[in-house]
Amino acid sequence: MAYTLHRGDALTVLSGLGSDSVDAVITDPPYNSGGRTSGERTGRTARAKYTSADAAHDLSNFPGENRDQRSYGYWLTLLLTESYRATVESGAALVFTDWRQLPTTTDALQAAGWTWRGIASWHKPVSRPQKGRLKQSCEFIVWGTKGPVDPDRHPVYLPGLYTASQPRKGRVHITQKPVEVMQELVRICPEGGTVLDPFTGSGSTGVAALREGRHFVGVELSDHYADLAERRLQRELTRDDFELAGPEE
Amino acid sequence: MAYTLHRGDALTVLSGLGSDSVDAVITDPPYNSGGRTSGERTGRTARAKYTSADAAHDLSNFPGENRDQRSYGYWLTLLLTESYRATVESGAALVFTDWRQLPTTTDALQAAGWTWRGIASWHKPVSRPQKGRLKQSCEFIVWGTKGPVDPDRHPVYLPGLYTASQPRKGRVHITQKPVEVMQELVRICPEGGTVLDPFTGSGSTGVAALREGRHFVGVELSDHYADLAERRLQRELTRDDFELAGPEE
DNA sequence: CCTCAGTTTGAATCTAAGA
DNA sequence: CTCTTAGATTCAAACTGAG
Numbered sequence: 001m002a003y004t005l006h007r008g009d010a011l012t013v014l015s016g017l018g019s020d021s022v023d024a025v026i027t028d029p030p031y032n033s034g035g036r037t038s039g040e041r042t043g044r045t046a047r048a049k050y051t052s053a054d055a056a057h058d059l060s061n062f063p064g065e066n067r068d069q070r071s072y073g074y075w076l077t078l079l080l081t082e083s084y085r086a087t088v089e090s091g092a093a094l095v096f097t098d099w100r101q102l103p104t105t106t107d108a109l110q111a112a113g114w115t116w117r118g119i120a121s122w123h124k125p126v127s128r129p130q131k132g133r134l135k136q137s138c139e140f141i142v143w144g145t146k147g148p149v150d151p152d153r154h155p156v157y158l159p160g161l162y163t164a165s166q167p168r169k170g171r172v173h174i175t176q177k178p179v180e181v182m183q184e185l186v187r188i189c190p191e192g193g194t195v196l197d198p199f200t201g202s203g204s205t206g207v208a209a210l211r212e213g214r215h216f217v218g219v220e221l222s223d224h225y226a227d228l229a230e231r232r233l234q235r236e237l238t239r240d241d242f243e244l245a246g247p248e249e
Numbered sequence: 250m251a252y253t254l255h256r257g258d259a260l261t262v263l264s265g266l267g268s269d270s271v272d273a274v275i276t277d278p279p280y281n282s283g284g285r286t287s288g289e290r291t292g293r294t295a296r297a298k299y300t301s302a303d304a305a306h307d308l309s310n311f312p313g314e315n316r317d318q319r320s321y322g323y324w325l326t327l328l329l330t331e332s333y334r335a336t337v338e339s340g341a342a343l344v345f346t347d348w349r350q351l352p353t354t355t356d357a358l359q360a361a362g363w364t365w366r367g368i369a370s371w372h373k374p375v376s377r378p379q380k381g382r383l384k385q386s387c388e389f390i391v392w393g394t395k396g397p398v399d400p401d402r403h404p405v406y407l408p409g410l411y412t413a414s415q416p417r418k419g420r421v422h423i424t425q426k427p428v429e430v431m432q433e434l435v436r437i438c439p440e441g442g443t444v445l446d447p448f449t450g451s452g453s454t455g456v457a458a459l460r461e462g463r464h465f466v467g468v469e470l471s472d473h474y475a476d477l478a479e480r481r482l483q484r485e486l487t488r489d490d491f492e493l494a495g496p497e498e
Numbered sequence: 499c500c501t502c503a504g505t506t507t508g509a510a511t512c513t514a515a516g517a
Numbered sequence: 518c519t520c521t522t523a524g525a526t527t528c529a530a531a532c533t534g535a536g
Contacts, residue, residue: 050509099368103352119348121370129528132400137409151381160386
């Protein structure tokens with residue numbers, strides 16, 4: 001298995017990728033959510049929006065959270081359009097989103113040419129309860145394919161609900177996804193194929209891909225997170241070479 | 250506890266309901282999904298769409314499944330607008346939907362004046378796996394309130410994920426919801442308050458409301474299902490009188 | 499290696515005060 | 518007025534560390 005990590009803006013890097021060069025796009029774009037007013041959504045940092053006021057941790061901020069609603073949809077469409085071009089026929093796209101951006105995400109996916117196939121839920125057992133409300137304990141995975149599903153070429157059965165808490169020990173990103181969830185999801189890509197994640201962050205998608213025998217192509221804008229991802233991906237390869245066992249963080 | 254069951258078209262009956270007369274609207278409208286083309290969606294009956302050809306059960310068909318996409322959204326907006334009028338300030342609406350109609354449902358809810366508050370998931374563990382795909386094992390509950398949430402008047406904490414299989418034994422409606430899920434959801438209505446369900450079907454929402462100490466107002470167009478619902482609701486009241494314990498179906 | 503008690507915190511959400 | 522910042526809320530999972 002091998003990986004490539006591009007440093008730079010997702011749209012710019014994607015437009016340089018070859019057509020039909022990846023088998024699946026699995027990514028967690030900035031949600032651009034978190035606030036009732038436009039000012040609250042666009043004028044605050046991700047850290048200010050998404051970390052509890054009483055949290056003691058000191059995780060780094062991440063960029064891309066300052067678009068208004070209209071331009072968020074437009075930008076996501078452009079991004080998914082370039083991803084579509086880079087993906088082979090009958091390849092899949094899996095896009096994380098929260099409840100607020102779910103309709104925008106399904107619109108963008110379809111506008112970009114993908115055939116929308118469904119919505120899966122990621123349930124986080126540890127989430128803040130709210131008086132007088134239903135808890136927001138799920139994030140969502142909007143998914144689609146480039147053209148028809150080809151079940152014979154890649155006969156995999158995946159769940160529609162994933163339950164896992166965010167990593168706590170060794171967590172390095174505010175919105176870091178659990179590797180065990182990503183390991184299930186990367187199986188939508190055929191073994192030996194290539195997974196693309198235009199928003200690599202700390203690299204959980206890549207780690208999962210390598211562990212499951214898929215190649216990985218990532219893009220990350222922030223140097224801080226690109227360094228982190230590089231380290232985690234490198235360690236994964238080394239571990240692979242020496243056939244070490246045992247769980248990572 | 251008491252219930253009222255209106256027989257007739259939901260929109261017509263709702264427009265006759267008094268303003269601010271109910272505390273929560275909890276309903277499962279016809280999804281109008283289940284086909285990729287407009288022809289597939291509108292040309293087949295609900296029974297043909299939602300049951301396998303070899304299913305042994307003999308569930309009655311239900312109407313309201315023949316709208317095209319645009320008019321489905323329009324109709325749902327009208328319905329939620331009338332429901333909004335009938336609901337007290339800070340009352341809640343909980344609307345079931347499948348993945349295909351989710352964006353239309355959040356649009357309709359907001360167009361009708363409700364403040365959209367979130368999306369909860371209902372997970373059905375027993376659902377058909379699909380080769381090359383993520384399983385569609387979740388339906389969704391889009392919810393909102395009429396104006397601000399009033400957590401002090403009604404301090405309840407509800408989950409964001411509900412897990413239960415569709416009733417199999419004793420199931421009388423194609424899309425019948427598990428009573429245990431509905432019993433959790435009706436708690437969004439203050440105790441002693443009134444729950445409205447414009448698509449009563451076999452009456453699971455009403456049964457749950459009565460069991461949890463809420464009044465119930467239902468509307469059902471089909472005589473077949475209205476009779477069934479009437480019987481189940483009546484039995485619930487009788488059981489209540491004699492204080493019988495133990496599970497139903 | 500287990501149990502048990504104690505601690506921490508969440509892609510939240512809202513109010514009130516300050517600038 | 519608007520925009521920003523600080524503070525309060527609260528359940529349960531997941532982790533810590535002692536015995």
